[in-house]
Amino acid sequence: MTDTAGIRREDIELLAPAGDWECMRAAVANGANAVFFGVEKFNARARANNFKMAELPEIMRFLHRYGVKGFLTFNILVFEDELRDARILVDACIEAGVDAVIVQDLGLVKMIREMSPDFPIHGSTQMTITSPEAVEFTKPFGLERVVLGRENNLKQIRKIGEQAKLPMEVFVHGALCVSYSGQCLTSEVWGGRSANRGECAQACRLPYDLMVDGVHKPMGDIAYLLSPKDLAAIDLVPELIEAGVTSFKIEGRLKSPEYVANVVSKYRRAIDKYFAGDDEGPTEEEVRELQQSFSRGFTHGFLEGTNNKQLVDGTFPKSRGVYLGRVEKIMKDGVICSIEAPLKRGDGLVFDAGDPTKKEEGGRVYDLRRGGLKLDGEVEQGNRIEIVMGRNDVDLTRLHEGDRIWKTSDPALDRRLRSTFETEKPYRTFPVAVTVEGRVGAALRTLWTDLDKGTTVVVSSSMPLEEAQKRPLGQEVLEEQFGRLGGSLYWLEQLQVSLEGDVIVPKSELNRIRREAAEQLELLREQPPRYARLPGASVAAPARAAATAGAVVSEGRESEAVAVASPRMTALCRTLEQVKAAVQTDVAMIYADFEFIKQFPDAIAICREAGKPIALATPRIHxxxxxxxxxxxxxxxxxxxxxxxxxxxxxxxxxRAARQLDGRPGEKHPTLIGDFSLNVSNHKTVELFRDVGLDWVTPSYDLNIQQMVDMLRLADTSRLELVLHQHMPMFHTEHCVYCTFMSEGTNFTNCGRPCEESRASLQDRIGMNHPVRVDEGCRNTVYNAIEQSGAEYVTNFLELGVPSYRIEFLEETGEKVHEVLQLYRDALEGRVTGTEVWKKLKATNQLGVTRGQLVK
Incomplete structure (x- = not known):
């Protein structure tokens, strides 16, 4: 166990989401220590209401007034033509005193550090930081905190904290992505709506059929094979604190203010109970209220380790609320049910017949009865009652005995939650200490200290003190007058009186002093922190226009690209048959990307015999x-x-550094090639990875042709490799389809390894079968059924100086490998056009071929 003896309540941050002002107020009113929010651009919740950049000063004044930190979400990839706008937004954040920006794009990190050496940066979960080594990688860039991947378990979190020693932020509540954050390309592939751009289309929440070796596997009412339950770790708060987590993050910038108020207040109470020595977990009522605000069913996610059976239910993809019971009998005006949760008039219900794709009956509870007699108030669980529904709400003829019933809304709970932030009173108050000094003929001097912030103001009377004839100023009078702080942020905790003789001043003057002191202290609370700025960091610094038609002003300088006369071609193979075929061609290098590392030696032997260099691919997760x-x-x-x-x-x-330091003779370190999953989308990210030591860099799959060209014009293209042909890797998940639906096990230790015996694919609603492959770490990648080709843009890339092009294979035969590689070689040498390649591929592939995200 990690030593937590020195951890104080003040060391633990409760971090709440805010999609609008109501949510922000709800978070502050219910005990959040910090709030994360986005503005209209550059954040991973494009569908949220979001704030305006011009509101940043007002937002930060509001938050700092209550001692709450504000973190701006900048957690998307930034394209070349957006860097100038990104710089403007960062500049506005620095000026407004934003406490940190949450960043995904390492190129943006580089740009921020060029602007300010101390402006706080948090590494977003979309950086896919899941190991101590990944944390260490961020340290040279001065990241203040990292947000760990939601796939890390408690043991791993503790190990990361012990080794990397950087504050860790962990998601504790809300929706789970089935794919690793920053590694989901599904929305991009199918609709040009990138999850790395805040435009996730939630393809994981769609129904799929499971195909095993090409044959449909019947699954009953299980259709949502990639739709996880929601994370709820409220009962793991002690374990998370003891694992070294310093920030408890709640998901939900698309959720309601009632949701924010509910979840924040519950986790506030759980954290406070831990530090009060109360080891009792959440009550049954608290869990029900959490479910009521939003729930697809609760799970600990991966925090206690991988349990695929608990992660995905598979029968519904959307919030259900609280499970009430099953229909036991259908009456003429309602149903009979033995309820498993409290119920009252006005609550909302939905009747679940097992197929969420069809219209479901639901509405408000009109009445509750037992034996025909009306029941007043809330009926507790464990009662068998008659639930009367409004006649216009529910078509009772469409219900069935056995249908599940869910309580989807509780208006009384919502009213109670809204009352926490719909109030004229301050959301929080803070202790103040006052020292009073004075003597006859001199002004009354008062020193007011905000004990929370440690700031002090001095307010003196505007008139001299006079000798008291009746009731002189003293402890009692001053406590009464200075203690009237209602309506302000303060309450009087300490009063020290040092007056010489019996003196007096009008009570109206004491009231003025109190009001002025409170106002001055409040203004001090709202003051933004100040960050250092580097010379030349002004937004007005010269910026050069990208040379592409219609492109907007971009940061950077156009590179001196030299058209490539003899481009190199590489082939990524996923079977030994493909390797044997590829070595017979003129490719410059073979990439071996196998499910199991035990196949690597055979691939190396084939390449060595053929005299071909070989690269071995790492997993996408570490x-x-x-x-x-x-x-x-x-x-x-x-x-x-x-x-x-x-x-x-x-x-x-x-x-590599260790080998160079040791001077080990005869040990040549392999060339390091960064793949698409490093999410390189602008020239600054290219520079960063080249500066740290990557020999080659592969651009992100998020770029369309215009964005790609914009980046290539400003980047050093001499060590870039573009992927021209591939089955796009869409989902990359810790959740294993093979284990969950093709075995009785819960994880790799007891699943029986069905992935070694059979091939699974997911069939979507239009009949496309998307292959599911497993890596050495038992993580799944779902590949797009249709190949993607960038052949039509080869001429553009060659003219911009890109020297290397990769062709990736998935299930192709050796014969197909030969055919495809020859097509691309002909295109690269100018013997055929890219359009001819595209047409040929489309004609010979059963499922056709797509241009994919390049034309979005």
Whole structure:
């Protein structure tokens, strides 16, 4: 167990979401220590109401007034033509005193550090930080905090904290993404709505059929194979504190203010109970109220380890609220049910027949009866009652005995929650200490100290003190007058009186002093922090227009691109058959990207015999304790490593530095190639990764052709490799489809490894089968059924100086590998046009081919 003896209540931050002003007030009123919010651009909740950049000063004054920190979400990838606007927003954040920005894009981190050395940056969960090494990678850039991936369990969180020693923020409540944050390309592939741009279309919440070896597997009423339950870790608050978590993050910038008030107040109480020595968990009523605000069913997610059976229910994708029971009998005006939760008139219900894709009956409870007699008030669980529904709400003929009943709304609860922030009173008050000094003929001098902030103001009377004839000023009178702080942020905790003789001043003057002191202290609370600015960091600094037609002003300087005459081509293979085929072509390098590392030696032997360099691909995720995988890669002595995450990159860079320091003879460190999953979307990110030591960089799959060209014009393209052809990897998940739906087990220790015997795919609503593949860490990748080709843009890329092009295969035969590689070689050499390649691929592929995100 981590030593928590020194942890104080003040060390733990409760971080709440705010999609609008009502939510922000609800968060502050119910005990949040910090709030995260977005403005109209550059945040991962494009569908939220969001705030305006011009509101930043007002927002920060409001939050700081109550001692609450404000973090701006800047957690998306930033495209080349947006860097200037991004700089303007960062500048506004610095000026307004925003307490930190939450950032995904490492290029943006680089730009912020060029503007200010001390402006706080938090690494977003979309940086896919899941290991101590990934945390270490961020340290040279001065990140103040990291938000860990939601797939980390408690043991891993503790290990990351002990090794990396950087404050950790962890999600504790709200919706779970089935895919690793920052690694989901599904919305991008299917609709040009990138999750890395805040435009997630929630494809994980859609129904899918499970296909096993091409045959449909009947699943009964289970259709939502990728739709996880919601995270609720309120009963794990002690374990999280003892694991070293310093910030408890609540998801929900698209949720209602009632949701924010409800969840924040419950976690506030749980944290306070821990530090009060109360080890009782949440009450049954508290859990029900959490479910009522929003719930797809609650789970601990991955915090207690992987349990695929508990993570995904599969029968519904949306919030249900509180489970009430099942229909036992249908009456002419309602149903009979043995209720498993309290119920009262006015509550909202929905009747669940097992198919959420069809219209569901539901409405308000009109009456409650037992044996025909009306029941008043709230009826407790455990009672068998008659639930009378409004005649216009529910078509009782569409109900069935056995249908599940859910309580979807509780107006009384909502009213109670709204009352916490719909009030004229201050949301919080703070203790103040007052010292009073004076003597006859001199002004009354008062010193007021805000004991929460430690700030002091001095307010003196506007008239001299006179000698008292009747009731002189003293402790009692001054406590009465200075204690009347209602309506302000303060209450009087300490009063020290040092008066010489019997003196007096009008009570109206004491009232004025009290009001002025409170106002001055409040203004001091609202003052923004000041951050250092570097020379040349002004937004007005010269910026050069990107040379593409219609492009807006961008940061950076156009690179001196030289058209490539002899481009290199590489092939990524996922089977040994594909490797054997690829080595017979003129590709410059083979990438081996196998499900199981035990196949790597055979691939290396094939390449060595053919005289072809080989690169071994790392997994996309790096967890604590997984460096053995990377040691094995180095022991196999590949020519290169395809690096897919910053944790692995840190490991390889450290190994390279150690070899150079030791001067180990005959040990050549492999070339390091950064893959698409590093999310490179602007020239500053290219520069950052090249500066840290990557030999080659692969741009993000989020870029369309215009955005790609914008970046290539400003980046050093000489060490860039573009992927021209692939099955796009859409979902990348810790949730295993094979384990959940093809075995009796709960995780890799007891699933029986069905992935080694069969091939699964997910069939969508239009009949496309999307292959599901497993990596060495038992993580799943769902690939798009249709291949994507960028062949039509080869000429553009060559003219911009891109020297290397990758062709990726998934299930293709050796013969197909030959055919596809020859097509692209012809295009790269100018013997055929990219359009001809595209048409040929479309004609020969059963499912066709797509241009994918490049034309979004």
């Amino acid at each position: 967890m604590p304790g997984e460096n053995g995988y990377h040691r094995n890669i180095l022991n196999l002595k590949p020519d290169a490593v395809l690096v897919r995450n910053t944790g692995a990159l840190y490991y390889y860079l450290k190994e």
